[in-house]
Amino acid sequence: MTEYPDLLSVWMVNSAGGTGTQGITQANPIGVTVEAGDVLAALDSKSDRHLLIPLLPGEAVPDQADGAAVRLSRVKFQSRDYLSAFCTVRRLDTVFTAFARELLEVLRESESPAYDVTRAFHEWKALFAAASGPELNVSEQIGLLAELQLLETLVRAGDHQALSHWQGPDRSQHDFRAGDTAIEVKASLAREGRRIGISSLQQLEAPNNDAGVLFLAYTRYERSPTGDSLPSMVDAVLNLGVESSLFERKLRRAGYFDSHREAYLNSRFDLKEQRFYDVKQEHFPRVIPRSFEQTELPPGVVSITYVIDVTNEPPTPLEQVETLDLIEGFADSAS
16 A cells, blocks of 8 residues: 555644634645646544545535544635545544555546545445444543533523524534524533543633633543433433434434443432533632743643542632523524
């Protein structure tokens, strides 16, 4: 097989240089050229990996070909049209990289790149479908359970755009967002203390470069044979009349597949505590871009994860009436 630049390395370089805007943020050539130009390895604002195949003017491609984890779509980048193959499930990045390498081999000898890429996509689609549904681990289960319970609360409060506000499955900056207000959801099984893992420098930064409002919802569970399960919460939300097709797409993006329903029914949790914090209050511990000079990480530091401890007060959680005001205000907000 022909040797190409390390795709993973190119995607990592793109990640370090991303601008944070919507759509494709960074793209670099990888040494493969078709008639219309250079093939690019790219990342978008959600950190999804793309392989961009340039298109000739007027070249026909499917408007979109959807799989459970990998999709084909026509996109525009720097005023040029591309056919993008991209992966929406982070746990399948390794499989997608293998798929992308095969596409490069296909493109090397292709006389009709768009057609051949689409054909290869359908050949791999079954493999991605089979690989796209590994069972969520316990930490992932309670994380999704906490998001679903908040989603149910918002729908019951009259939030007719709750599914659009739920952005966690799309790997957005925050789990829920309506306008300039966002909620980040964290879940734990710890019996003592309230330590919370923060996965990025931007996770506790409020919308619009910290000009907006951000709340952290801390949810503590205990295992229980009579508690809530993922399938029971999925059914509860569906029974509220949400748009089922959009809800199911978001569940797949979150890593939930109904093929594991029976296993999840045996994994149940009782909600023991839920606290909402205004992360911009004076004593709330957080590290955000403006914590550093020129809002940039020190040279050589690519990303940051850290743990905060809100066991003691301050910081102070919202009172019950404040939490109700937050939920009702969120439901009244435009997305």
